[in-house]
Amino acid sequence: MAASTRDTGPEELLNPAPRGKIRDALLKLSVEAKELYLNSRVPVLGAVPSPLQFHRQWVAANQPVVVRGVTQEWPALAKWSPAYLRDKLGHKEVTVTVTPNGLADAPHAGYFVMPEERRMRFGAFLDVLENPESQPGVFYVQKQNSNFTDEFSEILCDAASEIPWFSEALGKKPDAVNFWMGDERAVTSMHKDHYENIYCVISGCKDFILLPPTDAPWIPYSSYAPAVYEETHPGKFDIKPTGGNEVPWISIDPLEPDLERYPQYKHASPVKCRVKAGEALYLPSLWYHHVRQSQGCVAVNFWYDMEYDVKFGYHKLLQALSWVREPG
Known part of the structure; x- marks a missing residue:
């Protein structure tokens, strides 16, 4: 995960489980959010709306939505088979992340562990995807930092460097x-980004768990020493501490939440969403998300910097209140 997208949480007090009058007020906010604006499932639009309509209904409301037809004119939908990608990119060196367990940029064994990064021919990466038992570890193209325009320029013409109507909606x-492609075992741990994100699936599917910004009081963080995976011997990965400041990160697994340890999470409002080939998910800024995928799934996403307006100020206030312990 790119450093610029690194999730952040309160740095001084972790998992305090707010109580008293502040807790009551936060619970009221959650109830009203469910009643007034949250959906029990992510809506699906059958066609691309106008930029003005999209901004009014979804961006301004900070609401996720799946949109069909966003990529219908992209040659990538028909072309991007493994054979085609091998022909176009097989010789090229790209950045691939490798972990022993599919957990990159995630808490593990008391650390916040980042993946090992390797430069390898894209054809060799495809070999591993087609025969996962041939190499130890879980391989994933997920460098971010605009890797599609930087490392995959040979196939840029099959997709796009921006989505014009979405750019117009955001101004x-x-x-x-x-560009994303990888193993079905690869998991994106729950976090949030300071970006407006439109996530386009080209082949396979992505499974998201989404939680709104108003769930901030119920999502626990812990603080972890930073580290990185390193394959020290064939098939043996060690966790190497990197030093530096501890990383605050979400400490709960939304697939199997430990409610005994984190009872406040029962107040959260997660929704599940599958995004299939030819569909795009608008993932608003500050929404928490956890992601899994099908084997060999290919996707392209576009990050637009969020507006640091009153919405951001309210979210920072909500976070601060969420970590206050009242006396008594």
């Missing part, structure tokens, strides 16, 4: 365009 150009 800006994307900060980064990212």
Whole structure:
């Protein structure tokens, strides 16, 4: 995960489980959010709306939505088979992340562990995807930092460097365009980004668990020493501490939440969403998300910097209140 997207949480007090009058007020906020604006499932639009309509209904409301037809004119939908990608990119060196367990940029064994990064021919990466038992570890193209325009320029013409109607809706150009392809075992741990994100699946599917910004009081963080995976011997990965400040990160697994340890999470409002080939998910800024995928799934996403307006100020206030312990 790019450093610029690194999730942040309160740095001084972790998992205090707010109580008293503040807790009551936060519970009221959650109830009203469910009643007034949250959906029990992510809506699906059958066609691309106008930029003005999209901004009014989804961006301004900070609401996720799946949109069909966003990529219908992209040659990538028909072309991007493993054979085609091997022909176009097989010789090229790209950045691939490797972990022993599919958990990159995630808490593990008391550390916040980042993946090992390797430069390898894309054809060799495809070999591993087609025969996962041939190499130890879970391989994933997920560098971000606009790796699509940087490392995959040979196939850029099959997709796009921006989505014009989405750029018009936001009034800006994307900060980064990212290419994703990997193993079904790869997991993106729950976090949030300070970006407006439109995530386009080209083949396979992505499974998201989404939680709104108003769930901030119920999502626990812990603090972890930073580290990185390193394959020290064939098939043996060690966790190497990197030093530096501890990383605050979400400490709960939304697939199997430990409610005995984190009872406040029962107040959260997670929704599940599957995004299939040819569909795009608008993932608003500050929404928490956890992601899994099908084997060999290919996707391209576009990050647009969020507006640091009153919405951001309210979210920072909500976070601060969420970590206050009242006396008594």
